[in-house]
Amino acid sequence: MNSSDKALVVLSGGQDSTTCLYWALQRFGADNVEAVTFDYGQRHRVELDSARTIAALAGVPHTVLPIDTFAAIGGNALTDASITPESGARADDDTALPNTFVPGRNLIFLNFAAAFGYTRGARHLVTGVAQTDYSGYPDCRENTLKALELALRLGLDARVELHTPLMYLSKADTVRLAQQVGAMEAMAFSHTCYNGEQPPCGHCAACELRAKGFAEAGVADPLVERFRQG
Template structure:
């Protein structure tokens, strides 16, 4: 089958509506000639994530595709898709119950299929090894292996790019400020309880707050929703 290879100057950003993917979107806008976003409706309990992603894509002026994937909700067994499971503290040596097995593998494979059709040569994702969670599908060697499989399976040249992979949360906040993402971060959502204003108690809220504090930057989401 003959087909044109995707353009490496054009990128597809996996946009969840969270802090990291929003930062990656603005990072990409500063580096690529053309940028699009893809958001996955995977049956997440907190639909506010989808609203956040739509708002941020609109603010950034990028085309957004929302793809439905309901299989994760059908599988259940984790705190992000199963209403009967609440986010819990992480036990030593174990993955948190917010881990959705296979999520990033599936997301990036679907993103690659979309990028292939749109002629976009790079997929930008906000995964990071430095994140507290230790999710195995956020690690550099996982992305390298998946990139190889995607290019073999699609006979193409698509690169998976993770600009936050080795950054701490404080460094990610500094990068967001550098690329002009702070205004959009005022509409991002990371709270595991799905609350707006964010609950401030869950692990995700604590991690976000720690990053902004260490970077010496006021969280624009808190300023917008709590008036400070």
């Protein structure tokens, strides 16, 4: 493979991006994958620790890039400690946005990933966004990402490719994919809980969605097992 086959995975430390990282290792080869994590002032710093641990387990170069701009724009629950997050993802109402929504956050993550990838010779960008099982984050939908891909290609004058292997998978299918690509060991260190708890609280919307997916796939969640075994 030459440098145009290098891939950069946006790794949040969650279940989906962990799956994507191992998907990318299969697709592009171990020597062609890097990961980037954004430190945007998220309340749950455990996400960054998860990302570091998972990148190390996967054996890929990992860069944490700061973004201080969201906190300066302010007024949202994920960066503003004075605001309490609502239940988050609400699959039953795809018109309402949870107050954890940072406007355009995913667009900005992918823009920075493209800029960073440009400097590293990585034109393939991999992100774990999905339309299925999610609330109405409009910047995670395929039509948004197709428009962004075009803007990035034109704006960077490079053949950027956005890969979204989970876009139309159910949570159960994502669990099955994680098994197929060998992500389960790392999955034990992924972070999902909206309340930032370890072991996960088990009752927030994110924990419930994750548990539902593992249950439907008939697979024990390695994260839950890790804490059960102490």
